[in-house]
Amino acid sequence: MPSAPASPSTARAINDRLALRLLQDEGPLTAAELKRLTGLSRPTVADLVERLQDAGLVRIVGESGAERRGPNARVYGLVADRAHLAALDVRLRGVTVTVTDLLGAPLAEAAAPIGGDTETGPAVERAAALLERTVREAGATRLHTVGIGAPGLVDPATGALRDSAGLPAWHRRLVTALRERLSATVLVENETNLAATAELREGAARDRDTFVLLWLGHGVGAAVVLDGALRRGASGGAGEIGFLPVPGTGALPSATDCAGGFHALAGSAAVRELAQAYGIEAGGPDDEGEPAGASAVRAARERPVCWDGTRAAADPADGGPTGGGPADGGPTGDGPADRCRAYRRVGDGPGDAAGAFLDALAERVALGAAAVTAVLDPGCVVLGGELGHAGGAALAERVEARLATLSPLRTEVRASTLGGAAVLRGALLTARDAAQDELFGGPPATAH
Template sequence: MPASPSTARAINDRLALRFLRDEGPLTAGQLKSLTGLSRPSVADLVDRLQESGLIRVVGEAGAQRRGPNARLYGLVADRAHLAALDVRTHSVSVVVTDLLGAVLAEAALPMDPRHAEGDPGPAVERAAALLERTVADAGATKLHSVGIGAPGLIDPHTGELRDSSGLPAWHRRLVAALQQRLTAAVRVENETNVAAVAEQREGAARDRDTFVLLWLGEGVGAALVLDGELRRGASGGAGEIGFLPVPGTGGLPSATGCDGGFHALAGSAAITALAARHGLVPGADGGPVPAGAVAVRTALATGADAFLDALAGRIALGAASVSAVLDPGCVVLGGETGRAGGADLAARVEARLGELSPLRTEVRAGLLGGAAVLRGALLTVRDAAQDELFGPARTTG
């Protein structure tokens, strides 16, 4: 059955909005070429979208040309505002942008480690107040959505952060508190998953639709991107590689702790202890950088090859297990430690991995480091907001 005229117009409008989102400002002539619509249909479409407040004239295609087709049309970026949060155990970072992702304000706040225990109320209030101040500083009067990247398991059925051992209670309380205080939609996603989104869109995995991000920061984790889709698992726990049983830990993980798992080899505290055993004294580093990342940076600066090889062997154990099960073809070393190690550590891990597995797996250094969480949370919430306001992506033919 052919689409009704109103349905056809809606499909065409969404298609044009998608091109304007992905390609940037376009002329009516360019929209005609991209959509395959007739000139009158494009003219009607442009009029409808302008009247709806979705697009506006943002310039001209060239000074030598005049007339309607020379006008450049772009999405109305201030139609809605977005916020993203990177929620760590000891800090919260916030960014507020317009609908197209232009940064309007950003801020960060350290959190007292004592908030990990006891009454979560003060920590929740500090984090919520930081978001509200940053939104006010940005002049964002149309806050549409808030995206949160946080450690822990996200229930795939409810979208809520689950109670996880070792994580402060204020993490879970924060999501509920923001949902109560704001009219904006609040979406939460695992920090490693959003980091993988950022590395695929803007970082080390831009040419890959199948890869695994191995997060190396204060703790460890993994994100699985298979055939272009982020895979969360039946319970939201895909990639909880800190619990992976591996040799060399002197024990086994349990349902309530990952101390005997891969975390005991590649977490920040474990890396720092390994550095000490190799006589490495890490230098100071500004900002909230995990001590393990500082140790790796110091090792590279001082040529501590024995330490770097030992660390690469540890990381390769986790990577080999992932490779044996998923055969992703590419592992990205993300997080602060992955970025600190750069191409040198990645090459060492790839060489050791080649000795452990017959499956060829490229190992790359993440390009975004810890910043990937905030960036990924923003990209995720921006996609959702644009889909809601402009319609989901559609294909022709």
């Protein structure tokens, strides 16, 4: 039985919503451009523009430069300061905050470390105060929605951050505290899921609607996107790949400890140990700043070596190589100095310790990817997090090649384009979507 036609009020709401989305995606538009993009009549467009102006959602931002007789056409844009948004990336040892306008344009950003020995109350206060201070610095007087990315499980029924072994208590308390002291809507989501959202919308998976993101940072995790939607699982635990039993760890994980699982192979500390076995050092302790495993991968990929496989100083001024790769003619003589006139980046070819390290790391990562591929057949795996980003194409290509030997299912492996920044970006996108849904009046639909 055919559905009944939409009522006039419903049709107006649908058209308004469509126009608002176009103004967001395409930027400021004239009424004529809105007419062309929506397919609506000129009177209908004129009515919706007037309604949106009266609602304080749209305003005139200029005039078009069209060359014609008579006055130029007015250009309409969204009122970006109608609402403000905030996003938080909550990690084990600190918090990063960004505040933006309704369109996501950044207004202020800040970060603060929170030591592992900080008690729950002071840790919560420090994080909450950082957010409030950043909001003031941004001049954000209308904070509408706050998106929070945090490690751990988020209950799909209640939206609450669940108690997870190994995570500090201040994470859960922070979400509660912000909901108590802010008038804004506070949303929380697992950090890996948010990273996948960002990679889907703006990163390595923009052309995919089905993929799995493997998060490789201090810890490991996965996010599952099927047909453009995140799949969280019955308890919010889909993607807890750190607990995946894999060969090579010498133990099995337990309900409270993932030390014997995939985490023991691909977590930052394990990757750092692997790098050291190949003579590659990472700077800084693993609980501060960039994960040490990611630093090791970056150090391996960026340090140049001679084409004969011997080490070379990174800077020609220090006696290092001064030439290019094979396209530049390769080595030009038989002496040590001649051999180093042409060089390649470590890991770009066989015969050096860093390349062997990346091969060994790819072997480990492929074990987790193979398990996910065998169950979900996503067709694409994105290596996310700081370590996946640092590995770039050199690591992704190795993982894809190894994965092809472990599974008959053809799977493309890509490196993240956003890295660790994906969590904060995903939290902001989530906050922006929620705020716009409320302010714009529901999901978009076809024009009437």
